[in-house]
Amino acid sequence: MAEMRAKMAAVDPVWSRVCEEAVDAVRDEPLLGGLIHSGILHHGSMERSLAYRFSLKLASGEMSEQILRETADEAYASSPDLAQSARADLVAVFDRDPACHRYLQPLLFFKGYQALQSYRIAHWLWGQGRRDMAYFVQMRTSEIFGVDIHPAARIGKGVMIDHAHSIVIGETAVVGDNVSMLHSVTLGGTGKEEEDRHPKIGDGVLIGAGAKVLGNIHVGANSRIAAGSVVLADVPHCKTVAGVPAKVVGDAGCDQPSVSMDQHLTGCKGGL
Structure with a gap:
């Protein structure tokens, strides 16, 4: 045995x-x-x-x-x-x-x-x-x-959806590898377009609770989206965005935000 x-x-x-x-x-x-x-x-x-x-x-x-x-x-x-x-x-x-x-x-x-x-x-x-x-x-x-994820959406591996209340991910959304998201996250569209209309989330991104990412926009790898933010425009790599509408408020603070899970806007513990 x-x-x-x-x-x-x-x-x-x-x-x-x-x-x-x-x-x-x-x-x-x-x-x-x-x-x-x-x-x-x-x-x-x-x-x-x-x-x-x-x-x-x-x-x-x-x-x-x-x-x-x-x-x-x-x-x-x-x-x-x-x-x-x-x-x-x-x-x-x-x-x-x-x-x-x-x-x-x-x-x-x-x-x-x-x-x-x-x-x-x-x-x-x-x-x-x-x-x-x-x-x-x-x-x-x-x-x-x-949890409502359209079957056509593309989601990578090593993904964590914490708590998972009211998660919505639309048809043409793409989520990279090693992404973390908390409850009440929406990756949605902004209208009735039938073509490519949902967000593209890069590898290693951390999406805070209640964040809404809307439209055919790109969120760069290893970035952070603060809780409660509404993201309507592209997010550069390795940045932190916050607010309604969301704006860049600083660097991501570390090389793997989705792993550190640190949501302080001043940066990740043990970060760069």
């Missing part, structure tokens, strides 16, 4: 750690044993666990768990990048959220993480030309998690 665990840890260290934490969690809280076994320990891979959670959370009288499970299994089997992004997202939450103490927490309890993985399956469906099924997943994700 020890040898098998060692091999699994070498091949998939994230999933191995999730399983180890799950065993400890069952020991510490036996009343959650059924949930943890069915959600994690019953499965031989992270992909299978993610597919199970997806189907369990989004099933309804209109769509069975079995159909959703088969859909998710097909997505993960045909696109390994989905599960790799899920691993990167999980590590990002653990590294950046001080309320996250174990790898298994996002997988079982954090709706921002679960909503993001549901979006990823919807995006895969969209790419397969299965538009109506993608819209169904978007609808159920919004209903269950309060």
Whole structure:
């Protein structure tokens, strides 16, 4: 058994750690044993666990768990990048959220993480030309998690959506790698245009709670958007913007704002 665990840890260290934490969690809280076994320990891979959670959370009288499970299994089997992004997202939450103490927490309890993985399956469906099924997943994700991400939006890996209340990301939005955003963020349009009309968020950007980024504008890599800001124009790389409408108020203060999660306008702790 020890040898098998060692091999699994070498091949998939994230999933191995999730399983180890799950065993400890069952020991510490036996009343959650059924949930943890069915959600994690019953499965031989992270992909299978993610597919199970997806189907369990989004099933309804209109769509069975079995159909959703088969859909998710097909997505993960045909696109390994989905599960790799899920691993990167999980590590990002653990590294950046001080309320996250174990790898298994996002997988079982954090709706921002679960909503993001549901979006990823919807995006895969969209790419397969299965538009109506993608819209169904978007609808159920919004209903269950309060997160509304259009399946055509493009979102990178290592993304953290903290708290995740009232997140809206529009159809032509692009979000880079290693981005962090807090609750009530909107990446929206400014009118009824049908072409490219949503923001493009660079790698490593930190978007504060309640910020609205509107229109086909670019937010440069490693920048910060202060909480409550309304951004209507391009943001340069490595800058901090704040206000309504948002204006540049200084440098980002460090090389990775989305990782430091420091929202003081004077700069990031330990920054440059």
